Amino acid sequence: MDTRVTSPTGTRPATPHQLTWLGTQLDAWCEEGLLERDQAAAIRGRYHASRRVSVGRLLLALGGAFVGIGLIWLVAANLDQLPPLGRFLAVTAIWLALLAAGEALAARHRAGAGPRALAESVRLVAALAFGATIFQAAQSLQVPAYEPKLVGLWAAGALLHGYAVGSIGPLAVGQLAGSVWFIWQVGYDEPSGLSVVLALFVLSGLGLGLAAVHQRLRPDFESSYRELGALFGLAGLFAAALPFLTTDDFGWSLGTAVGVTAALLAVVAGAVLGRGDVRIEPVAAAAVALVAVGLVLWDTGAETTGLDVADWLHALTSVGVYVVVAVGVAALGTLRDSWRLTALATAAIVVFTTFQSFAVFAEIIQGAWLFVLLGLVFLGTGFLFDRARRELAAALEGESR
Numbered sequence: 001m002d003t004r005v006t007s008p009t010g011t012r013p014a015t016p017h018q019l020t021w022l023g024t025q026l027d028a029w030c031e032e033g034l035l036e037r038d039q040a041a042a043i044r045g046r047y048h049a050s051r052r053v054s055v056g057r058l059l060l061a062l063g064g065a066f067v068g069i070g071l072i073w074l075v076a077a078n079l080d081q082l083p084p085l086g087r088f089l090a091v092t093a094i095w096l097a098l099l100a101a102g103e104a105l106a107a108r109h110r111a112g113a114g115p116r117a118l119a120e121s122v123r124l125v126a127a128l129a130f131g132a133t134i135f136q137a138a139q140s141l142q143v144p145a146y147e148p149k150l151v152g153l154w155a156a157g158a159l160l161h162g163y164a165v166g167s168i169g170p171l172a173v174g175q176l177a178g179s180v181w182f183i184w185q186v187g188y189d190e191p192s193g194l195s196v197v198l199a200l201f202v203l204s205g206l207g208l209g210l211a212a213v214h215q216r217l218r219p220d221f222e223s224s225y226r227e228l229g230a231l232f233g234l235a236g237l238f239a240a241a242l243p244f245l246t247t248d249d250f251g252w253s254l255g256t257a258v259g260v261t262a263a264l265l266a267v268v269a270g271a272v273l274g275r276g277d278v279r280i281e282p283v284a285a286a287a288v289a290l291v292a293v294g295l296v297l298w299d300t301g302a303e304t305t306g307l308d309v310a311d312w313l314h315a316l317t318s319v320g321v322y323v324v325v326a327v328g329v330a331a332l333g334t335l336r337d338s339w340r341l342t343a344l345a346t347a348a349i350v351v352f353t354t355f356q357s358f359a360v361f362a363e364i365i366q367g368a369w370l371f372v373l374l375g376l377v378f379l380g381t382g383f384l385f386d387r388a389r390r391e392l393a394a395a396l397e398g399e400s401r
Contacts, residue, residue: 014047099161131154131173195256200235201293238348238351240318246299266282326349
């Protein structure tokens with residue numbers, strides 16, 4: 001939870017770890033004669049201690065998400081007493097009121113009279129309420145709700161909202177809604193296992209490519225795009241490793257072709273416009289996508305019984321590739337100071353290892369011995385995973401001294 005009650009006006013938040021590091025550096029610079037003590041005190045006074053994720057912010061975000069989802073649910077279930085036009089006007093009025101309230105609270109925060117977390121929470125609710133407005137408009141116009149275009153419109157509006165006000169909440173809503181729209185659209189046009197893998201890696205390439213671009217143009221949105229790209233990269237590699245996912249019924253739909261082209265352009269833009277080692281991230285996403293497509297093309301059959309040598313090789317290769325990529329995502333989390341990337345990589349490796357253990361080992365090992373072997377796999381994977389992460393963190397700590 002937050003370590004402060006009030007924050008001095010004009011100061012910037014920093015974690016206790018960051019303040020400790022800053023204090024150490026300032027003391028060292030004073031001893032070397034680079035700074036005077038009063039100058040060091042003035043620099044230290046520009047920051048106040050604050051946890052990056054406080055309980056209050058978490059509750060506000062969760063509350064906003066629940067209210068927004070509840071509004072969408074109300075549209076679907078509880079507004080039948082009103083005529084279609086009345087329902088649309090009611091939901092639109094709620095959305096506009098939330099939109100105005102979010103900006104009013106943001107203006108109060110800029111004036112030093114209110115918390116930013118509350119404004120961000122209301123902005124999040126407004127982005128979710130925009131989805132309710134879209135669905136209610138479709139219902140009033142008797143447009144089928146089982147088509148992906150409504151989610152696409154929701155995503156476009158939420159992204160526009162996020163960029164217009166510079167808020168992560170609406171941006172995240174737009175990213176997630178846009179991702180659902182694209183995967184749904186690809187599956188709607190050309191249902192195929194390979195199409196799903198390509199859709200997931202299109203989102204991965206777009207995320208990491210746009211993260212590198214935003215590093216230069218909009219740094220406050222960089223992390224959000226990076227985490228989105230890492231999430232769908234791990235999801236795409238997971239899907240590609242499924243033994244029953246093949247190239248059957250695959251065909252190039254317009255959505256898949258446009259998505260792959262857009263992802264390639266984003267990768268190139270990220271590699272050109274990114275700074276430093278950030279340029280490597282979109283290129284790595286493209287390389288992992290090629291490996292994933294190769295795993296899908298390596299068809300060993302959809303049967304999970306009677307595993308032969310090819311099945312074992314496919315499974316072992318998939319596990320090896322996935323572990324390497326997951327460790328890479330964890331390392332990226334350490335490099336970019338993102339605990340979310342490290343947590344994502346850890347959860348992904350646990351889920352993937354569990355699935356592969358049951359899918360492969362369960363065919364030859366039964367009962368309690370399967371769980372013994374699964375536990376050994378967890379212990380070994382966890383040890384190697386944590387050791388790699390610690391060694392990277394230690395190396396980075398040594399370079400910073």
